[in-house]
Amino acid sequence: ELKVEQNPLFLSMQEGKNYTIYCNYSTTSDRLYWYRQDPGKSLESLFVLLSNGAVKQEGRLMASLDTKARLSTLHITAAVHDLSATYFCAVVGLTGANSKLTFGKGITLSVRP
């Protein structure tokens, strides 16, 4: 059974500093997605990582994928208040044709002045 773990579950960040959050998964996969969720809102797609070594950047966020380590990292550069939200990673397993997403529990980021 595919399991996805994110840590930490909550992170208080100081404005202007850099942080990295992690997503581990338990079985082979080459498709990993990062989503953002604001309170009371739906999921907004941030990154799609489709191969080993994939790196994507958007603004202050950079995501990477290491399929051998079964690990994705989300690096935050110079945190700002607007980044406060919950971030989910989700993985698609290789078995079968179903592209259902298995989600981590999410990491809630809070940026303080």
Place this chain on the structure above:
Amino acid sequence: GAGVSQSPSNKVTEKGKDVELRCDPISGHTALYWYRQSLGQGLEFLIYFQGNSAPDKSGLPSDRFSAERTGGSVSTLTIQRTQQEDSAVYLCASSPGTSGNEQFFGPGTRLTVL
């Protein structure tokens, strides 16, 4: 263009009643997914439709849950004899196909069972 839409946005019902939740995927997307988000269980897959293939119902938590997708577009998730543990946000997502395509989520339906 229009994104995934869901209705109603909120639904309050009494225990034992049936409810229907609706999802309109992005036009042209062949794949449609239902997920459930609750405090205790996080985000869980429920059911998946792809084109004319038989749906993958492996995530449905009980036989009180069912879903249909008519004409390869609109989908309805039905919960019969609702229980309090069914209270959650039900999210629908669609994608252009199966391989590597990101899923676009709707705003969700918040279901509260009293």
